[in-house]
Amino acid sequence: MSDKVPAELKVLADDLMVEAADRKLYLKFESLEYGFRFFLPGEGGKGQFSVYFSPKKNRYTVVAPAGLDPDLVPLVQLAQIRTGGRLPGESTRDREYGSWEEVISDKPELSRHIVARLGELQAAGYFVEDFAKLPGGVQLVFGEGPTALRVNLYCGKDGRIKDVPAGKKSHELSLVSEMLKPEGGLSAALPEAERGLDAWLGTDEAGKGDYFGPLVVAGFTADWAVVTELEGMGLAESKVLQKGRVMSLARLLWGRFKDRCTVVEIGPARYNQLYTEFRGTGGRLNLLLGWAHARTIQEARQRSTVRSVVVDQFAASWNITRYLADARDLNLMFRPRAESNPAVAAASVLAKARFLERLEKLSDEAGISLPAGAGANVVSAARAAVERHGPGILERIAKVHFKTTERVLGIEGDEARRGPSAEHEHAGAERNPDEPGADAPVGKGQ
Secondary structure, three states, rough: OOOOOOOHHHHHHHHHHHHHHHHHOEEEEEEOOOOEEEEEEHHHHHHEEEEEEEEOOEEEEEOOOOOOOOHHHHHHHHHHHHHHOOOOOOOOOOOOOOOHHHHHHOOOOHHHHHHHHHHHHHHHOOEEEEEEEOOOOOEEEEHHHOOEEEEEEEEOOOOOOOOEEEEOOHHHHHHHHHHHHHOOOOOOOOOHHHHHOOEEEEEEEOOOOOOOOEEEEEEEEHHHHHHHHHHHHOOOOHHHHHHHHHHHHHHHHHHHHHHHEEEEEEOOOHHHHHHHHHHOOOOOHHHHHHHHHHHHHHHHHOOOOEEEEEOOOOOOOOOHHOOOOOOOEEEEEOOHHHHHHHHHHHHHHHHHHHHHHHHHHHHHHHOOOOOOOOHHHHHHHHHHHHHHHHOHHHHHEEOOOHHHHHHHHHHOOOHHHOOOOOOOOOOOOOOOOOOOOOOOOOOOOO
């Protein structure tokens, strides 16, 4: 895609492709100078739509033909909601938005919830004519003029969505509000195969995109009785929770369900050693991640006979199964957005909490506040650490294969990925030479 297109538009393009795949649509993508076009092969003009960005006006436009293929309508609606763009000739807004983040802020789950309800609303004759940003949510407007119906949707810090009818009460407004109401509880959005499980293990990781700190993979074993308790705790996937909420939920999980919790932690020094070993055999980060997930599954199954495992997809499933001796006996369910599964959501909280704890401890050891992520503030902190302790400190606090190391030390390519010092901190016992790091102890659950 052209460099003239904002980064959030590129993210939207990726999300639309994922949404299309979830709806089993074979959608093709074409990059344009100032946007992109999606189309259904062989469907002609009514099977396509485009999203453009105008640098001069700093706004988006969504272009779709009259009589658009019904299968594409939810995707166009998602594009409208995410960008604030409008279809030419449709309702005019009092204000134009510069990016979708200005419309729904950091609440993409709210967008997904709205789009999931559009089909039912449209079938009943209700179309979104306009919307407006609200603190922590969005107002949807159905119809125009004095008879327009308005419903406010909010997404709380725990990830729960709430709908509130706005304006004078009426039968129609109640009907629209009911259609927008979140269904059921934590199990409502699960695929049918997962709803049919009696008990299962969910796994997720934290720290893989963070320069500082460990890689943590956690597991949580659940059944439907436990899910009811998780629902009462206000559980949500850790990415939508504030730090304080993540820590308090993790304490609750360990307190109530200690035997169901498993955490595998790979500190930076050990991580750098393993990454070098995996890379030396042609492997990359996905193999290291797969190995860590496999270790988590093995440890959890030492305390449980559970056979089904739900994993938040990060690559092909063989990255995990190659390290599981009993893989054929497992029902491994590997899918995108698996954090909607209660067990995976719990694992996400456990992993994030452990990551944050260790990041704070590493900050104390380095005498410098080490931020999460891999942005400019991370580079500044890393340079300060190097200035205080020398380049060898990065081996002990950071994942040195990140390009961030090149920026910090001013070195390039393989030299940076080999690390800032010739010596690595080796941890653990001997390993199987046929499996990089396969027998190394990487930490156990609390």
